[in-house]
Amino acid sequence: MDAFYASVEQAAKPSLAGRPVVVGGLGPRGVVATASYEARVFGVRSAMPAREARRRCPNAAFLVARFTLYRQVSDIVMGLLRELSPLVEPLSLDEAFVDLEGGPRAGALDTAAVTAIARRLRSDIRAATGLTASVGAATSKLMAKLASEADKPDGLVVVAPGTERERLDPLPVRALWGVGPATGETLRRAGILTVADLAATDEADLVRMLGQAHGRGLHAMALGLDDRPVVPDRDAKSISVEDTFETDLVDRDRITAELDRLSARCVERLRASGRSGRTVQVKLRRYDFSTLTRSETLAAPTDELAVVRETARRLGAGVDVTGGLRLLGVGVSNLADFTQQDLFTHDLARDEAAGPDDGPLTAGGAGHPADAGAWAGPGAPPVFHPGRPAPARWWPGQDVTHAEHGPGWVQGSGVGRVTVRFEVPGGPPGRVRTFAVDDPALAHADPPPLVPPPVPAGDLRDPG
DNA sequence: TCTGGGGTCCTAGGACCC
DNA sequence: TCTGGGGTCCTAGGACCC
Numbered sequence: 001m002d003a004f005y006a007s008v009e010q011a012a013k014p015s016l017a018g019r020p021v022v023v024g025g026l027g028p029r030g031v032v033a034t035a036s037y038e039a040r041v042f043g044v045r046s047a048m049p050a051r052e053a054r055r056r057c058p059n060a061a062f063l064v065a066r067f068t069l070y071r072q073v074s075d076i077v078m079g080l081l082r083e084l085s086p087l088v089e090p091l092s093l094d095e096a097f098v099d100l101e102g103g104p105r106a107g108a109l110d111t112a113a114v115t116a117i118a119r120r121l122r123s124d125i126r127a128a129t130g131l132t133a134s135v136g137a138a139t140s141k142l143m144a145k146l147a148s149e150a151d152k153p154d155g156l157v158v159v160a161p162g163t164e165r166e167r168l169d170p171l172p173v174r175a176l177w178g179v180g181p182a183t184g185e186t187l188r189r190a191g192i193l194t195v196a197d198l199a200a201t202d203e204a205d206l207v208r209m210l211g212q213a214h215g216r217g218l219h220a221m222a223l224g225l226d227d228r229p230v231v232p233d234r235d236a237k238s239i240s241v242e243d244t245f246e247t248d249l250v251d252r253d254r255i256t257a258e259l260d261r262l263s264a265r266c267v268e269r270l271r272a273s274g275r276s277g278r279t280v281q282v283k284l285r286r287y288d289f290s291t292l293t294r295s296e297t298l299a300a301p302t303d304e305l306a307v308v309r310e311t312a313r314r315l316g317a318g319v320d321v322t323g324g325l326r327l328l329g330v331g332v333s334n335l336a337d338f339t340q341q342d343l344f345t346h347d348l349a350r351d352e353a354a355g356p357d358d359g360p361l362t363a364g365g366a367g368h369p370a371d372a373g374a375w376a377g378p379g380a381p382p383v384f385h386p387g388r389p390a391p392a393r394w395w396p397g398q399d400v401t402h403a404e405h406g407p408g409w410v411q412g413s414g415v416g417r418v419t420v421r422f423e424v425p426g427g428p429p430g431r432v433r434t435f436a437v438d439d440p441a442l443a444h445a446d447p448p449p450l451v452p453p454p455v456p457a458g459d460l461r462d463p464g
Numbered sequence: 465t466c467t468g469g470g471g472t473c474c475t476a477g478g479a480c481c482c
Numbered sequence: 483t484c485t486g487g488g489g490t491c492c493t494a495g496g497a498c499c500c
């Protein structure tokens with residue numbers, strides 16, 4: 001999907017169509033998740049600090065991400081992909097591989113057939129969501145991904161078998177999956193700038209530079225060799241949560257309290273997934289951005305809050321936090337399918353893992369009611385960081401409804417006021433009104449479903 | 465007031481086992 | 483009593499992706 005989060009927001013908020021939109025964290029330490037193409041013109045990019053994005057494009061609409069809505073749209077798109085083949089491997093909410101050889105056209109997938117399928121898919125996505133997608137088709141994951149990126153946005157590239165090398169050769173090495181800043185720099189120092197350079201390099205040299213797996217993998221990719229299968233239904237291997245704080249944490253008790261909160265959120269998600277984990281990991285990022293992790297593997301898997309919390313506390317207590325922490329995280333890995341019903345195994349796991357000297361494990365186990373739901377559901381502030389005065393009641397992009405004026409969304413708030421634009425998906429751009437932040441007529445609302453714009457009959461044929 | 469959050473995979477060293 | 487050669491597991495860190 002093209003500029004997915006930003007495009008969803010534009011579809012949901014008619015006044016933002018064609019305007020620069022930036023979705024991401026808006027706090028002092030926020031970064032851009034997605035910038036609309038209109039914002040990219042100003043140099044706004046993913047992962048850029050929000051502060052910098054505001055400097056570059058002060059007129060953009062800066063919105064807090066609404067993952068619940070994005071997930072709903074994603075489900076629609078993924079459903080369309082599964083109509084092509086059950087072999088769908090999502091990479092994220094907005095990207096997936098599909099193996100068409102698992103579908104009804106298997107064995108008859110020449111370039112013409114694949115092109116027709118891809119065109120149909122794009123128009124189906126547009127009809128169902130109003131959003132544009134870029135499709136790449138090829139005989140391997142490597143080439144399909146590169147093809148999908150070659151013509152963004154709203155692109156369609158089908159790579160004819162046998163033409164892989166001529167497409168790969170001129171690309172910079174950074175275009176390859178798995179070549180980031182560090183690998184790119186290592187290769188640059190060795191004079192390897194393009195994929196053709198990479199293909200011409202001895203594999204043993206690459207292994208020496210980059211290690212066994214990466215060296216061999218990149219060499220094969222440069223030659224266009226990639227036989228990785230499309231794997232649907234991959235189980236998650238870890239579950240983690242983390243928070244960056246608006247100001248660094250220095251107080252030990254405060255750090256412990258935050259680890260407790262993170263443990264509760266992590267276990268909540270662990271349980272929701274019906275799984276349990278053996279390894280508990282704590283992550284700490286210091287004031288200078290240096291990052292530490294500490295982990296402990298238990299004797300048996302657990303999904304008990306008390307066990308995770310005590311382990312996280314213990315791990316955190318062993319780290320020097322002088323100077324302050326900007327981030328804390330808690331994660332669980334080594335996941336096993338948890339047998340919720342298997343109470344014997346369950347209790348055994350908890351007892352063994354906890355050990356005899358870890359204090360009361362059940363007392364206070366659910367004693368953090370303040371956390372409950374703080375992050376889930378449409379009514380929860382998405383950027384509530386403890387230590388701030390109070391979670392803001394209104395945040396930009398949020399859906400609201402007004403007793404008199406009906407549904408709308410928060411454009412901004414400050415100095416006791418909140419500004420709301422009253423419009424709904426599929427409707428005309430709406431009017432703006434300002435209220436007192438505690439106006440009783442104003443309430444939170446769920447996101448209304450996207451309404452795809454009517455497509456003129458002539459546009460149904462793909463311009464291809 | 466530079467630098468989010470949720471993941472995956474790999475490497476390297478040490479413990480431990482046969 | 484100068485001490486091999488596997489193998490697995492655990493821990494910590496780092497690169498990378500969206």
